[in-house]
Amino acid sequence: RWPHPEHGVIPPCEFLPIAQRGGLLRELDDWVLRTACGEAAGWPEHGGRPVAVAVNLAGLLPGDPEFRATVTDIVESAGLPWDRLVLEVVETSLVALPAHALVAMERLVQRGVRFAIDDFGTGYSSLARLKELPAQIVKVDRAFVRGVATDPADFAVARAVVDMAKAMGRSTVAEGVETTEQYHVLRGVGVDAQQGWLFARSLPPQQLRELLAGGRVA
Numbered sequence: 001r002w003p004h005p006e007h008g009v010i011p012p013c014e015f016l017p018i019a020q021r022g023g024l025l026r027e028l029d030d031w032v033l034r035t036a037c038g039e040a041a042g043w044p045e046h047g048g049r050p051v052a053v054a055v056n057l058a059g060l061l062p063g064d065p066e067f068r069a070t071v072t073d074i075v076e077s078a079g080l081p082w083d084r085l086v087l088e089v090v091e092t093s094l095v096a097l098p099a100h101a102l103v104a105m106e107r108l109v110q111r112g113v114r115f116a117i118d119d120f121g122t123g124y125s126s127l128a129r130l131k132e133l134p135a136q137i138v139k140v141d142r143a144f145v146r147g148v149a150t151d152p153a154d155f156a157v158a159r160a161v162v163d164m165a166k167a168m169g170r171s172t173v174a175e176g177v178e179t180t181e182q183y184h185v186l187r188g189v190g191v192d193a194q195q196g197w198l199f200a201r202s203l204p205p206q207q208l209r210e211l212l213a214g215g216r217v218a
Contacts (some may be wrong), residue, residue, distance in 0.1 A: 001202050009202075016058065025059025030070065033060065037078035037085065039205055044213040051212055054086040054116065061093050062101040068108060075113075082112030086137065090118045094133060105134045116173065120161060130168060138165040140191065142176025149181035159189040166190065 002010040019028050033055050040053035060070060075085060087108075094117065105115060116137035117130065130138070140161050147154035158174070165172045174186045177196030186194055203211065 003204075020058075026064075027059070029057050029060035030074075033057070033071070034074045034078070037074055037080045040084060041078045041080040043209060046212045050081070050084055052084040052086055052114075053080075054088055056088045056118065058090070058093075061089065062105050063093075063097055065100070067101070068104040071108060071113070082108075083114075085112075086114045086116055088116040088118045088139070089135075091120055094135075097133075102132070102134065109134050109136070118175075130164075130170075136170060138170045138172050140172060140174045140186075142196075145174050145176045145182060145186070145196075148174075149179065149185045155185065155189075158186065158191075162190045 001012070002015055004010050016025075016028075019025055036053050036055045040051070043051050043053075045051065060067065064070075071087070075082060109115065114137060115133070115135040116139055117133070117135050118139050119141045120130075120138045138161065140158050144154045144157045144161070148158045149155075162172050171192040172190070173193045173195060174182075174191045175195050177183055177186065177194045177198045179198060182196075183194060183198060200211065
């Protein structure tokens with residue numbers, strides 16, 4: 001979220017399209033990744049375990065020749081352990097990646113970074129690409145999570161994504177979870193982790209640190 005001094009808190013769905021039209025996504029990604037890594041480096045443990053930070057990328061992508069060097073510089077400057085960073089990339093941006101992009105991803109994975117395929121199931125080359133990509137996490141898109149407890153088609157898609165990911169040795173995260181019904185259904189089909197407003201709304205950094213330090217999330 002962007003806390004604007006005049007317009008209040010602006011959600012990404014409003015300012016990201018403008019940044020894209022202005023050719024600013026690359027610079028925005030650089031700032032967000034640098035800020036997130038710096039913030040996460042100071043997070044307290046939660047339940048006795050270190051907490052990883054997941055960062056969505058829209059402009060700084062594996063196909064960028066400077067991708068690995070940029071990520072390396074940011075992580076090392078922040079002092080964040082490599083295994084506490086997850087880079088989320090939308091499925092459509094991973095289509096037909098050049099060889100150097102796959103190598104860059106693999107080198108970062110060797111250092112401990114994890115890659116998550118965001119919005120999975122909404123692209124057009126899911127199965128073919130997933131087998132090749134050095135990605136450890138598959139995210140079930142909120143479009144299917146929304147009706148998973150009421151729509152048989154959404155339930156079938158969510159279950160198929162989870163089963164396929166597990167067969168390939170990937171873990172799964174459901175996004176946009178807002179109700180206890182969704183939570184229990186997703187847990188029943190074997191989703192490894194869930195995120196959404198059911199657990200917490202968006203929080204400013206200090207409140208997030210207090211939440212982590214306070215113990216268990218309700």
